Amino acid sequence: MARTGRRPGAGGTRDKILAAARTQFGRHGYEGATIRGIATAARVDPRLVLHYFDSKDGVFEAALELPFDPAAALPPLLAAGVDGLGIRLARFFVDVWDSPSGTRLHAMLRSIVASESAATRMRDFATREILGRVAEALELDHPRLRASLAASQLIGVAMLRYVVKVEPLASAPAAEVAEWVGPTLQRYFTEPTATHRRRRPSPGR
Amino acid sequence: MARTGRRPGAGGTRDKILAAARTQFGRHGYEGATIRGIATAARVDPRLVLHYFDSKDGVFEAALELPFDPAAALPPLLAAGVDGLGIRLARFFVDVWDSPSGTRLHAMLRSIVASESAATRMRDFATREILGRVAEALELDHPRLRASLAASQLIGVAMLRYVVKVEPLASAPAAEVAEWVGPTLQRYFTEPTATHRRRRPSPGR
Numbered sequence: 001m002a003r004t005g006r007r008p009g010a011g012g013t014r015d016k017i018l019a020a021a022r023t024q025f026g027r028h029g030y031e032g033a034t035i036r037g038i039a040t041a042a043r044v045d046p047r048l049v050l051h052y053f054d055s056k057d058g059v060f061e062a063a064l065e066l067p068f069d070p071a072a073a074l075p076p077l078l079a080a081g082v083d084g085l086g087i088r089l090a091r092f093f094v095d096v097w098d099s100p101s102g103t104r105l106h107a108m109l110r111s112i113v114a115s116e117s118a119a120t121r122m123r124d125f126a127t128r129e130i131l132g133r134v135a136e137a138l139e140l141d142h143p144r145l146r147a148s149l150a151a152s153q154l155i156g157v158a159m160l161r162y163v164v165k166v167e168p169l170a171s172a173p174a175a176e177v178a179e180w181v182g183p184t185l186q187r188y189f190t191e192p193t194a195t196h197r198r199r200r201p202s203p204g205r
Numbered sequence: 206m207a208r209t210g211r212r213p214g215a216g217g218t219r220d221k222i223l224a225a226a227r228t229q230f231g232r233h234g235y236e237g238a239t240i241r242g243i244a245t246a247a248r249v250d251p252r253l254v255l256h257y258f259d260s261k262d263g264v265f266e267a268a269l270e271l272p273f274d275p276a277a278a279l280p281p282l283l284a285a286g287v288d289g290l291g292i293r294l295a296r297f298f299v300d301v302w303d304s305p306s307g308t309r310l311h312a313m314l315r316s317i318v319a320s321e322s323a324a325t326r327m328r329d330f331a332t333r334e335i336l337g338r339v340a341e342a343l344e345l346d347h348p349r350l351r352a353s354l355a356a357s358q359l360i361g362v363a364m365l366r367y368v369v370k371v372e373p374l375a376s377a378p379a380a381e382v383a384e385w386v387g388p389t390l391q392r393y394f395t396e397p398t399a400t401h402r403r404r405r406p407s408p409g410r
Binding site: 109112122145154156168169172180187188 | 317328358364366
């Protein structure tokens with residue numbers, strides 16, 4: 001019955017740290033918040049914060065309550081290279097949203113749209129932890145624009161399939177949605193841009 | 206200084222009708238709400254509702270405060286056929302969001318994510334007035350799924366470019382965003398599905 005991997009009975013302390021972390025991140029942003037500041041606000045020893053969450057990144061992510069850890073989930077998806085990356089990411093995304101913990105993503109989306117500071121916090125995190133990792137794996141010009149376009153398609157599916165529940169997208173099987181959306185991501189990752197095509201030096205130069 | 210096309214000084218009545226309409230649509234849904242019910246709630250003659258808004262659709266759309274009228278905006282975009290439809294819709298969408306009235310769409314998106322009943326109301330309207338029209342213009346199988354996938358890409362751009370403001374998507378020129386996103390919509394509109402390819406009867410049958 002105890003929480004996995006942590007001392008039983010310590011739920012109260014962990015939750016107190018998370019509540020303090022949300023306040024600190026909300027007030028000072030990711031850069032401004034510190035382990036020490038979070039510990040002081042939660043009235044615990046800073047070493048206890050590290051005991052539970054390992055790092056500032058760890059506290060931040062737990063405070064966001066994402067149902068997956070990008071630092072663990074993305075590398076295996078990216079390791080196989082750009083080939084087929086679109087469909088792998090699309091499948092992963094739809095599977096997480098379709099899982100029971102998808103409701104937490106719904107709550108996160110709600111807080112992003114409702115609050116400017118939640119949007120900023122999430123933007124900083126997603127840019128660094130998700131878009132940054134994907135952009136690094138890409139091999140063409142404008143890797144960050146490409147990664148953010150792919151993210152826009154995925155967030156749009158989340159909005160219409162899970163939040164607004166537009167049919168037939170809401171009821172389509174996960175695999176079918178991934179098959180439609182995967183090639184969109186792949187095109188963003190691998191399509192040469194018009195600029196790129198125009199500016200590519202000719203073999204003679 | 207008067208509101209365009211309507212009697213000056215009548216703003217109070219018009220706003221009273223709109224407030225009553227929002228309550229009626231919220232309570233009874235689009236199908237259940239009536240011109241008579243809205244008029245009664247606003248304490249005006251039903252003919253006054255029609256004077257200001259022409260029809261139930263008209264009241265509904267004014268209550269949503271969309272910065273464009275799908276019944277007027279979509280037919281010209283669709284009339285030129287499926288060829289190039291993706292880029293035309295992408296340009297139209299980005300231009301409306303980039304215009305000063307884009308803030309009203311932002312407010313609408315916020316209310317959809319925050320409230321289940323706003324989501325339902327918007328879903329019914331968008332399905333009928335936007336997705337329905339686009340689906341009718343398509344020539345392949347699954348027209349409604351195709352239209353809703355295209356809508357998911359557009360809503361996703363709205364989320365990341367205008368709400369969360371993820372760079373470099375937030376600052377990219379409108380034309381560049383439309384050039385990236387247009388072919389995505391076009392692919393949803395015109396790509397034969399795997400099922401379609403598999404199930405297409407052979408010439409001999």
